[in-house]
Amino acid sequence: MNPFTYERASDASAAIELAKGNAAARYLGGGTNLVDLMRETVERPDMLVDVTGLPRGIEPRADGGLLIGAAATNTALAADSHVRRHYPLLARAILAGASAQIRNMATVGGNILQRTRCRYFYDNAAACNKRQPGAGCDARDGFNRYHAILGASPACVATHPSDMCVALAALDATVHLDGPTGPRSIALAELHRLPGDRPDIETELKPGELITAVELPPLPFARRSTYRKVRDRASYAFALVSVAAALDIDDGGVVRNVRLALGGVAHKPWRASAAEAALKGRPANAESFRAAAEAELAAATGLRDNAFKIELAKRTIVAVLGELTGDDA
Template sequence: MRAFDYHQVADSEQAIEQAVRRRQAKYLGGGTNLVDLMRETVERPQTLIDVTRLSRDIDETAEGGLIIGAAATNAALAGDARIRSRYPLLSRAILSGASAQIRNMATVGGNLLQRTRCAYFYDVATRCNKREPGAGCDALEGFHRYHAILGTSSSCIATHPSDMAVALAALDARIHLRGPEGERQLAVTELHREPGERSDLEAELQPEELIVAVELPPLPMAVRSEYRKVRDRASYAFALVSVASMVELDGETIQNVRLALGGVGTRPWRAWRAEAALRGQPATEATFAAAVDAELAAARPLPGNAFKVELARRLMIAALSQRLSDARNGGDA
């Protein structure tokens, strides 16, 4: 690890001021991703600005949702009684990721901005367009079992690793940002970029911009929501495929639905095509299958991860079928 300057700040204003003044500065939350990458000399910031003193509060909004301070830990968010009862898929998504020790350190803002990455990104002896734009991508011809099948390009096929971000995408969460130009909000689904030709550019943030909070809207249908994750081992493993789901019925017609996928996309993948194909349709397995196929028609698998197409298909149909059963019975997920 290379030498760097370290500054701890009391609030977002101080953080932004320091970031503007310093060269090659990075905001530091729990450090569970950034410090790792610094040890591997993949990330080489000259300055770290510690933002763990930003708000950790989880408060009610006037509209009936929740607003979560960016420095709240993943463990605190997953354990909050309001999250567990009103947005259970978010709690389950967080608890299915990483380890208890990492969840105790990782922050909400840091989780959202962790790097989209794979083993080749960590290995500085290999070609990676994320580390060095234009260098090439060794994953394309290498070991790519864990890589993306949606939103990929010839530049990069790495998957976004966050479970929490998949749940937030399904919940229509909004991010509160603050930077040198002032404050703004952004939908979680608009935060992450697909790689295109510049896979090193991962988030739609302005220079020195900082996540200060995440807002969850009031969403009654989320009470019966679910997060399913398929992985190679029972804990501390990234998703091969994951699904965040919720369904609202009007009789036997699908009135509303939310679906998001993890483990298959270069960003947390909101299944907009499937949702559009489901709304207003009869709640049947045939409807589910047609909608899922519409979503996965855009998949571009490689030999080593082609199994993810069928795995995603089966997991999405199973999740929708369970949500349908819960909605009919009025029970919990």
């Protein structure tokens, strides 16, 4: 463990001021990911700025949306009555992740910025372009069961591990930021990057920027929504594939609107735009669901251990949409 200082910020301005100009400073949420990475010496901050004192309110907006403070815990968000009623896919996604103890500590800001669980990233003896740019990627020819099938690059096949972010991507969430150059907002779907040749640059955050809140727009049909996570164990395991979905069907049984996002398949939460486009205006039946899944996974490629995830993702999409239509085969 490297020496570091610890400061607790009372608000966003204080946090930004404390971290300003220090590339080795890190914001600390619940610490459930960052502290692990410090123990492994993958992260070596010289200063931790504790941001658990930032707003943690979960406030319905007049327009029917929701504003979530960055320091809200995962437990509080999953238990919130507005979330459970209006955005059930979000509550289910959070509850599918980690354990109750970890969710009690983990914050919304930290969950969004948690880092990949690729074992080669955690192992300082392995080659990892994300940990050390230019070093190579031992996952490509190594044990890659959990790795990406969409949007990967020769430099990196890691996946983003968050369940919560998959639901946020489906819901068109906006992330509010503040930093040395002032406040701004970015779509959750645009926040995380694909790896390209710089997998070490994981997000569009500028130096010193802080997540202050997440905002959900109103989405009445999200009342008919869910999240399904396929994993090697029934609990306490990361997704092989996950699907967040919300479905709006008209009286004639035709898909009026749909939101779909996938987890466990890419370097970022994967909004399934091709599948959504293929589904709109189509009958809400298994044939359309399969065609939409085929459209989304058309560009997928597999490695030695993870090629099965391509078919698994397709079947999970079909099963989840079937569940939402009441045709849960």
